[in-house]
Amino acid sequence: MHGEKFERGAFFDVDGTLVSTNVVHAYAHYVFNRGTFFGIARRVLEGLAMAPIYAIADTYNRKVFNELFYRAYEGLSEDRLIELADDLNDKVLAPAIYPGARDIIDECRRAGCKIIFCTGAIDITMKPLAKLLGADDLIANSLQFVEGFATGKVIPPIVEGAHKARRIRDYCIEHGLKLDLSHAYSDSMSDYPMLAVVGRPTAVNADAALRRTARAYEWPLLDLR
Amino acid sequence: MRPLDHLRKSYDEDSQVVLQDKDSPPRMLFSGEQILLEEVPVGTRIIFPNPPVEPLANVRAAIRFALNHPEESEPLHAKLTPGMKVLIAIDDISLPLPPMRTPDVRQLILEIVLQLCADSGVDDVHLMVANALHRRMTDAEMERMVGSKIFAAYHPDHYTNHDAEEPGGIVELGVTEVGERVRISKRATDADLVIYLNVNFVPMDGGHKSVGTGLTDYLGLRAHHTPHAIRASKSYMEPKHSALHSSVDRIGKIIDEHVDVFHIETALNNRMFDGPMGFLGKREEDFGEMDRAALGAMRFMLDRAPRELRRKIFHSVPAAYGVIAVAAGKTEPTHAKILEACQRQCFVKVKGQADILIAGIPFISPYNVNSILNPLLVQVMANGYFFNMNRGTPLIKEGGTLIVTHPCSDEFDPVQHPSYIEFFHRLLPETRDALVLHKKYEEEFARNPSYVHLYRKGNAYHGAHPFYMWYWGENGRQHMGQVIAVGTDNTHVPELLGWERADTLAEAIDMARGRQGRTANISLMHHPPMVMTDVTE
Numbered sequence: 001m002h003g004e005k006f007e008r009g010a011f012f013d014v015d016g017t018l019v020s021t022n023v024v025h026a027y028a029h030y031v032f033n034r035g036t037f038f039g040i041a042r043r044v045l046e047g048l049a050m051a052p053i054y055a056i057a058d059t060y061n062r063k064v065f066n067e068l069f070y071r072a073y074e075g076l077s078e079d080r081l082i083e084l085a086d087d088l089n090d091k092v093l094a095p096a097i098y099p100g101a102r103d104i105i106d107e108c109r110r111a112g113c114k115i116i117f118c119t120g121a122i123d124i125t126m127k128p129l130a131k132l133l134g135a136d137d138l139i140a141n142s143l144q145f146v147e148g149f150a151t152g153k154v155i156p157p158i159v160e161g162a163h164k165a166r167r168i169r170d171y172c173i174e175h176g177l178k179l180d181l182s183h184a185y186s187d188s189m190s191d192y193p194m195l196a197v198v199g200r201p202t203a204v205n206a207d208a209a210l211r212r213t214a215r216a217y218e219w220p221l222l223d224l225r
Numbered sequence: 226m227r228p229l230d231h232l233r234k235s236y237d238e239d240s241q242v243v244l245q246d247k248d249s250p251p252r253m254l255f256s257g258e259q260i261l262l263e264e265v266p267v268g269t270r271i272i273f274p275n276p277p278v279e280p281l282a283n284v285r286a287a288i289r290f291a292l293n294h295p296e297e298s299e300p301l302h303a304k305l306t307p308g309m310k311v312l313i314a315i316d317d318i319s320l321p322l323p324p325m326r327t328p329d330v331r332q333l334i335l336e337i338v339l340q341l342c343a344d345s346g347v348d349d350v351h352l353m354v355a356n357a358l359h360r361r362m363t364d365a366e367m368e369r370m371v372g373s374k375i376f377a378a379y380h381p382d383h384y385t386n387h388d389a390e391e392p393g394g395i396v397e398l399g400v401t402e403v404g405e406r407v408r409i410s411k412r413a414t415d416a417d418l419v420i421y422l423n424v425n426f427v428p429m430d431g432g433h434k435s436v437g438t439g440l441t442d443y444l445g446l447r448a449h450h451t452p453h454a455i456r457a458s459k460s461y462m463e464p465k466h467s468a469l470h471s472s473v474d475r476i477g478k479i480i481d482e483h484v485d486v487f488h489i490e491t492a493l494n495n496r497m498f499d500g501p502m503g504f505l506g507k508r509e510e511d512f513g514e515m516d517r518a519a520l521g522a523m524r525f526m527l528d529r530a531p532r533e534l535r536r537k538i539f540h541s542v543p544a545a546y547g548v549i550a551v552a553a554g555k556t557e558p559t560h561a562k563i564l565e566a567c568q569r570q571c572f573v574k575v576k577g578q579a580d581i582l583i584a585g586i587p588f589i590s591p592y593n594v595n596s597i598l599n600p601l602l603v604q605v606m607a608n609g610y611f612f613n614m615n616r617g618t619p620l621i622k623e624g625g626t627l628i629v630t631h632p633c634s635d636e637f638d639p640v641q642h643p644s645y646i647e648f649f650h651r652l653l654p655e656t657r658d659a660l661v662l663h664k665k666y667e668e669e670f671a672r673n674p675s676y677v678h679l680y681r682k683g684n685a686y687h688g689a690h691p692f693y694m695w696y697w698g699e700n701g702r703q704h705m706g707q708v709i710a711v712g713t714d715n716t717h718v719p720e721l722l723g724w725e726r727a728d729t730l731a732e733a734i735d736m737a738r739g740r741q742g743r744t745a746n747i748s749l750m751h752h753p754p755m756v757m758t759d760v761t762e
Binding site: 107110112181185 | 390639644646647651672673674675678679
């Protein structure tokens with residue numbers, strides 16, 4: 001986006017790392033702006049019914065969680081999602097940006113890094129935030145649309161866990177970035193592959209499991225909250 | 226080991242150098258947060274620090290006198306004009322060690338200087354800790370240093386840490402005749418007057434080093450914080466034998482062309498311990514019954530307390546330092562006056578070098594106040610500070626053996642020393658060559674955004690700082706033939722540092738004699754308080 005030649009990248013997870021929100025907040029925003037009372041009610045009830053399953057899936061396998069969760073998008077129109085994305089960004093995501101998020105992005109920029117967001121959220125949602133925070137590129141999940149409506153499936157490979165690491169590696173090859181000099185930032189143990197694949201990983205706002213791992217591998221720990 | 230009640234006086238009280246005799250007592254040696262009591266061979270030369278120089282009776286009066294009778298400058302009140310902008314830069318928590326009892330001398334000076342500013346109609350005053358690439362001081366530490374009234378009046382907007390990574394926060398004033406970049410804080414260049422408050426604890430401190438390093442950034446420090454500068458320094462505790470100081474003097478002269486600097490320097494005595502811990506500052510020969518009981522009790526407690534608690538105990542006891550000199554005015558003459566007082570306190574005359582030198586490494590260094598003396602800092606104490614505590618001729622002969630007592634635990638503080646961890650475990654296994662480390666990795670660490678962020682927003686040393694710690698030991702590494710660490714709790718830390726290890730002091734002395742010969746002469750530096758040597762032939 002900036003037309004510069006970069007040697008290294010800084011890959012940021014977003015949810016929990018740069019912002020306090022997650023995919024559920026984004027989905028809730030879409031649901032509550034569905035337009036019809038019955039439409040909202042149906043999706044809220046569906047969401048509540050699925051909540052325990054989502055919780056279990058998220059605990060044990062982020063990939064399964066993502067696949068299950070994005071099924072809830074089935075039937076939402078692409079136009080509507082795009083239209084609501086800016087509103088979602090202004091009302092939900094921007095106020096949830098952690099105080100230190102801009103600082104670390106600026107410091108990466110000053111260190112000569114290309115800024116890339118690498119997130120399991122959907123690209124439509126993340127584009128305005130990436131623009132707001134000055135990211136150069138975005139690696140995110142893309143919903144599959146048929147005739148303008150979401151099918152509830154994500155175009156594979158889904159961006160999560162080990163696939164994030166693969167996407168980052170491929171991105172570095174494609175864009176001439178040095179993986180061993182690149183940085184990655186994440187808050188979650190589910191992003192261990194993403195952190196492990198780069199030469200300069202950093203745990204951000206880490207939970208207990210990631211904190212233990214970061215200590216064991218001697219990765220720096222940041223708190224952007 | 227003989228029991229403590231055999232301790233008795235058998236030495237010349239005027240001399241700081243005592244030869245260990247058959248009847249001499251065992252010697253206290255710090256080993257991190259523990260105190261060893263060790264027999265040393267007969268004939269070992271024990272070098273004690275000078276007794277504390279008598280402190281000034283009225284420090285406030287001495288400060289006022291210095292401000293009114295400055296060196297080669299107008300009195301401070303004559304330099305202050307209504308509406309002017311003043312920056313007061315202050316030495317950080319790395320001085321003195323341990324932190325001194327309150328009120329800190331910096332508070333005493335500030336109370337007088339700020340009153341002078343107010344009386345002169347100077348309202349635009351900013352206080353800044355000159356921490357360079359050191360960690361930011363915490364709010365509590367900043368409050369302790371200047372007192373609660375000044376803290377409440379100036380913090381957080383007008384009492385801050387220097388930020389060497391602030392975008393647009395550093396101004397380049399020029400380049401010296403040998404190409405050193407002169408870069409200091411924009412706050413200093415924007416000010417009509419910079420007042421620098423210094424605490425001189427060792428002769429390395431003060432003078433042009435204060436503004437030139439305390440308020441600069443990574444690019445500014447690259448002029449002299451290099452393995453080349455340290456290799457070219459016979460001792461960085463004696464400015465005239467220090468390439469580091471020659472560099473900061475050149476830089477200081479350029480700063481003086483652009484910035485009006487009024488220096489206030491102070492020198493402290495070495496009264497590190499008093500009260501119940503006063504025995505730590507005594508010779509073992511001078512111990513009374515109470516001292517023996519206190520030492521016994523302390524060793525009993527330290528042997529049983531967990532390391533964290535031991536550390537907390539030592540770090541919570543402030544030192545009873547007394548101010549022995551105050552001077553103010555132009556940087557060079559002011560510093561010369563204070564340097565003389567500092568050297569009078571620190572240096573002990575010693576005849577001839579040692580083949581084997583023994584030193585106990587304590588719990589503290591300038592870089593771990595309220596934190597852990599990690600392996601890299603143990604290294605800087607041994608190869609760096611202890612080796613350099615001389616006036617140009619090292620106490621230890623070339624190729625000699627240094628024996629240090631410290632557990633060398635593989636323990637780091639991720640809050641204060643995050644980049645040290647990577648340096649120690651990723652870089653040292655690859656090479657110990659300071660020139661290679663400097664060329665290949667220093668900039669990468671210095672520019673690592675995570676380390677920059679932790680320096681700017683947390684309380685971490687800058688990413689380049691572990692390199693400086695390694696360079697600081699460079700002339701010691703080049704000079705000494707062998708370093709043996711006694712009582713280490715692991716084998717890999719000494720190995721990574723390039724040291725040998727021994728379980729006991731006796732074993733280490735045998736190892737050293739195996740290398741230096743059976744007739745090798747042995748000296749022991751009796752720290753703390755700190756002792757520096759003026760070695761003559």
